[in-house]
Amino acid sequence: MRRKLAVLAGRGPLPAEVIGAARTDGRDVFVLAFEGETDPAIVQDVPHAWLPLGAIGRALETLHAVGAEDVVMIGPVRRPSLSNLRLDFRGMQLLARLGLRGRGDDRLFKAIVDELEGEGFRVLGADDLVGCLLAPEGVITRAAPDASARADIALGVEVAARLGELDVGQAVVVQNGLVLGVEAVEGTDRLLARCAELRRDSPGGVLVKLKKPSQERRADLPTIGPKTVEAAEAAGLKGIAVHADNCLIVERSQMVERADRLGLFVVGVPGRP
Amino acid sequence: MRRKLAVLAGRGPLPAEVIGAARTDGRDVFVLAFEGETDPAIVQDVPHAWLPLGAIGRALETLHAVGAEDVVMIGPVRRPSLSNLRLDFRGMQLLARLGLRGRGDDRLFKAIVDELEGEGFRVLGADDLVGCLLAPEGVITRAAPDASARADIALGVEVAARLGELDVGQAVVVQNGLVLGVEAVEGTDRLLARCAELRRDSPGGVLVKLKKPSQERRADLPTIGPKTVEAAEAAGLKGIAVHADNCLIVERSQMVERADRLGLFVVGVPGRP
Numbered sequence A, B: 001m002r003r004k005l006a007v008l009a010g011r012g013p014l015p016a017e018v019i020g021a022a023r024t025d026g027r028d029v030f031v032l033a034f035e036g037e038t039d040p041a042i043v044q045d046v047p048h049a050w051l052p053l054g055a056i057g058r059a060l061e062t063l064h065a066v067g068a069e070d071v072v073m074i075g076p077v078r079r080p081s082l083s084n085l086r087l088d089f090r091g092m093q094l095l096a097r098l099g100l101r102g103r104g105d106d107r108l109f110k111a112i113v114d115e116l117e118g119e120g121f122r123v124l125g126a127d128d129l130v131g132c133l134l135a136p137e138g139v140i141t142r143a144a145p146d147a148s149a150r151a152d153i154a155l156g157v158e159v160a161a162r163l164g165e166l167d168v169g170q171a172v173v174v175q176n177g178l179v180l181g182v183e184a185v186e187g188t189d190r191l192l193a194r195c196a197e198l199r200r201d202s203p204g205g206v207l208v209k210l211k212k213p214s215q216e217r218r219a220d221l222p223t224i225g226p227k228t229v230e231a232a233e234a235a236g237l238k239g240i241a242v243h244a245d246n247c248l249i250v251e252r253s254q255m256v257e258r259a260d261r262l263g264l265f266v267v268g269v270p271g272r273p
Helices: A014-024 A056-065 A089-098 A106-118 A147-165 A188-198 A226-234 A252-262 B014-024 B056-065 B089-098 B106-118 B147-165 B188-198 B226-234 B252-262
Strands: A005-009 A029-034 A048-051 A070-074 A122-124 A171-175 A178-182 A206-209 A239-243 A265-269 B005-009 B029-034 B048-051 B070-074 B122-124 B171-175 B178-182 B206-209 B239-243 B265-269
Touching: A005 A014, A014 A029, A014 A070, A029 A056, A048 A056, A056 A089, A056 A106, A070 A106, A089 A106, A106 A122, A147 A171, A147 A178, A147 A206, A147 A239, A147 A265, A147 B147, A171 A188, A178 A188, A188 A206, A188 A226, A188 B188, A226 A239, A226 A252, A252 A265, B005 B014, B014 B029, B014 B070, B029 B056, B048 B056, B056 B089, B056 B106, B070 B106, B089 B106, B106 B122, B147 B171, B147 B178, B147 B206, B147 B239, B147 B265, B171 B188, B178 B188, B188 B206, B188 B226, B226 B239, B226 B252, B252 B265
Parallel strands: A005 A029, A005 A070, A029 A048, A070 A122, A206 A239, A239 A265, B005 B029, B005 B070, B029 B048, B070 B122, B206 B239, B239 B265
Antiparallel strands: A171 A178, A171 A206, B171 B178, B171 B206
């Protein structure tokens, strides 16, 4: 008998991929869906419960009640404002322990993992359940980076790695040696939209996305997918370099198909040595 | 007889301050104004010539023709696209020598300083002419940073210093330990506008602006002024920390008056030790 799995489902299509893979694998799956975050379509056919993000106590009770043994957190959640969080007592305790000063998301995610492990659950990474979600090393598209793109990738890796050490952000856009934009809390979509306006006349440009060293890989990994490819193309970029084995790819076949149609490359690269 | 001064005037009100101070000082001043950049109002009463940004050869000829001995570059220029640059032959030579791959603006400004010195001109910094333009160390407003703001400033200095080492940008916005935004080529105004939307419910937040280590101080220093204070207030920030002795303040008295009216602090801080 496989251990019962609870999926804490954030936004976007990744939770559906994890749920599907776990069920195909013969697992008994329960989904904890978050109000205003989880896509209702993905829980239709699966035992599930809806909770506000801040209802930590009720979430833990629910996980115990359904007999979950393994837990996986998958899909991003919007970092909520305090007033939207609707904290229950356990949530308030957790937040009080964390303090209001959060340096990036990493401490928060670590605290949630600790909380779950303290209750006896085993916390898995999405990639423990669906191996093919992780970006491999090397080029996965028909197009490949040329010398100019490789130089931009090298600079982007250097900048992203330094930013990551400071828990600032994961993504950087570089065009012909010029760092056009750096991501902090705004997210990759807004970074790419801004860089579409900031880019120089000349062709070229890459998006580089790395895992931060302190990032809790079971709660939160950098992610790309078909939409990232489209946004990169709209920003005039030649391609995307992601942290091999440390970055999730959502809807990989659609993403590669989209990239091939648009002539963009996607390449998995090692982080900074 | 004081050496004749040529002012290469970029955008905004700083060139007028430098021109006024130099003339009060009894200097003979000639202004090189750049089409689409320099504010026409500031050259009305001063001997001047208008040129496109890329007319490097004509600019040097003009400086020789008017007998300039000292040269100061002051006020930002938009990093132009190649098609708007309207390069003359000398401009093309300079650009070819630089190569099209520019890592930030620093190499470009250094090349221009070298070019001017190679022609026998002495290149001054704006602060050589107007000492009070440089931000002093310490608080210059009625409001002062509290403990929370001081912690945010320390983190902002750390992040800005690392970014500066990579010639990425000068400015960072931090709110209660969270890095809301990081500047690359978009400029401080757009950084602040973005952070107005990204800020968390809780109060607080600071803008930190440092000189990059490689930044050519005679061509390009970080700058703040009354508009920066207004944009910081609109973004919900408590104040601004700038690199003491390495950052220009434009319209200082108006800026302090504005900050005092809005309750913001402005403080000069040392860079990273």
